[in-house]
Amino acid sequence: MPSRACIAPWPQPTPNGQRRPIGTSSAPSRSPPTSARWRRPLAARGSHADQHPGAADRPTGASANIGVAPPVSIVVPARDEEAMLPAALASVLAQNYEGEIEIVIADGSHGPGMAEAVRSRFPQARLIANPDGGIAAGLNRAVAAATHDILVRCDARCILPPNYVRRAVATLERTGAACVGGLQRPVGICPFTRAVAMAMTAPLGAGGARYRTGGPEGPTDTVFLGVWRRVTLEAIGGFDTTLLRNEDYELAWRLRERGGTVWLDPAITVDYRPRESLAALVAQYFEYGRWKAVMLRRHPRSLRTRQLAAPALVLGLAGSAALAAVGIAQVAAMLPVVWLAALSVSMVVEGWRRRDPAALLMLPALAAMHLAWGAGFWCSWPVRGRRRTVA
Numbered sequence: 001m002p003s004r005a006c007i008a009p010w011p012q013p014t015p016n017g018q019r020r021p022i023g024t025s026s027a028p029s030r031s032p033p034t035s036a037r038w039r040r041p042l043a044a045r046g047s048h049a050d051q052h053p054g055a056a057d058r059p060t061g062a063s064a065n066i067g068v069a070p071p072v073s074i075v076v077p078a079r080d081e082e083a084m085l086p087a088a089l090a091s092v093l094a095q096n097y098e099g100e101i102e103i104v105i106a107d108g109s110h111g112p113g114m115a116e117a118v119r120s121r122f123p124q125a126r127l128i129a130n131p132d133g134g135i136a137a138g139l140n141r142a143v144a145a146a147t148h149d150i151l152v153r154c155d156a157r158c159i160l161p162p163n164y165v166r167r168a169v170a171t172l173e174r175t176g177a178a179c180v181g182g183l184q185r186p187v188g189i190c191p192f193t194r195a196v197a198m199a200m201t202a203p204l205g206a207g208g209a210r211y212r213t214g215g216p217e218g219p220t221d222t223v224f225l226g227v228w229r230r231v232t233l234e235a236i237g238g239f240d241t242t243l244l245r246n247e248d249y250e251l252a253w254r255l256r257e258r259g260g261t262v263w264l265d266p267a268i269t270v271d272y273r274p275r276e277s278l279a280a281l282v283a284q285y286f287e288y289g290r291w292k293a294v295m296l297r298r299h300p301r302s303l304r305t306r307q308l309a310a311p312a313l314v315l316g317l318a319g320s321a322a323l324a325a326v327g328i329a330q331v332a333a334m335l336p337v338v339w340l341a342a343l344s345v346s347m348v349v350e351g352w353r354r355r356d357p358a359a360l361l362m363l364p365a366l367a368a369m370h371l372a373w374g375a376g377f378w379c380s381w382p383v384r385g386r387r388r389t390v391a
Helices: 085-093 113-121 135-145 164-175 191-201 230-235 247-257 278-298 305-325 329-354 357-379
Strands: 072-078 101-107 125-129 150-153 179-186 224-229 262-272
Touching: 072 085, 072 135, 072 164, 085 101, 085 113, 101 113, 101 135, 113 125, 125 135, 135 247, 150 164, 150 230, 164 179, 164 224, 164 262, 179 191, 179 247, 191 329, 191 357, 224 230, 224 247, 224 262, 247 262, 247 278, 278 305, 278 357, 305 329, 305 357, 329 357
Parallel strands: 072 101, 072 150, 101 125, 179 262
Antiparallel strands: 150 224, 179 224
């Protein structure tokens, strides 16, 4: 069980019926209840650039010309996250965006705890039922229930910086991209989650993904979270609900296949809270590997070399075990020794760089991430998710 320090939430500043499904023709817009719409008071927004750090991030284009920021809908898929979701919602309410913000939460929880927490503390948010419980299904339902044309994803374990919406909308309008997003910054609050955060950003844990490693602004394969226009999501049929994980990468792939651009803006950075126990981390990465393999079978041209590293490691370690079983011990030990040495070096380097003794827990965290991802990849072959037809 994770320690109380790991599960403590970060400091904090009636489901509606469904509307049309994603991908169908537009239906007449219905305004949500007043409590579901939120806008910063005019006095709080101010009117001078010096009151808004990063004022250059304001939206450009038609909306800027008339001096009105376009309204946005924040869509949040969540399940049994009553401990984490309040901090995410508080960060949404702390946005310094000048336009209207709507919050729609797709609740796939097994019990009423999360919904009760939202209703009691965040009456501005609107809850809709997500009986499937899946992330992709929840996102599609939240998008269908949302009112506005610009859609901003926020996950329950994320903390948005105050200028997130403002910067993301500005980048969306400036670039004309199909999807805009930024960097994930894992942040731990206890020794284990700090170790996982270090592992996720170390070269051996980041896996070369630009939304973790950073880099120049521009086109990329995928981003963390995402911001889209409604018409973009509807044109490709929304998220693939047959994928329980990897729905974001798969959506980005289809967008790029249709000629759209997925745009990384490294000035957009979101704090992410890692899993609080080794068992939860293993389960998370097993599902990542499992559903990545399913997605790759459907879209084989989306494969990146880095995605084969963990499966190759697991296959190699299995081979080492077979060699050890027949008495070829010296050869069998080569790969495990090299792998553990690489993990140890990464642990020492990150611990020295960050001056954090929690780095001592990096080795089991990295090992769990590698082995679980690779094992999930190979165990995915019996998985036969229904292939859906997309536009």
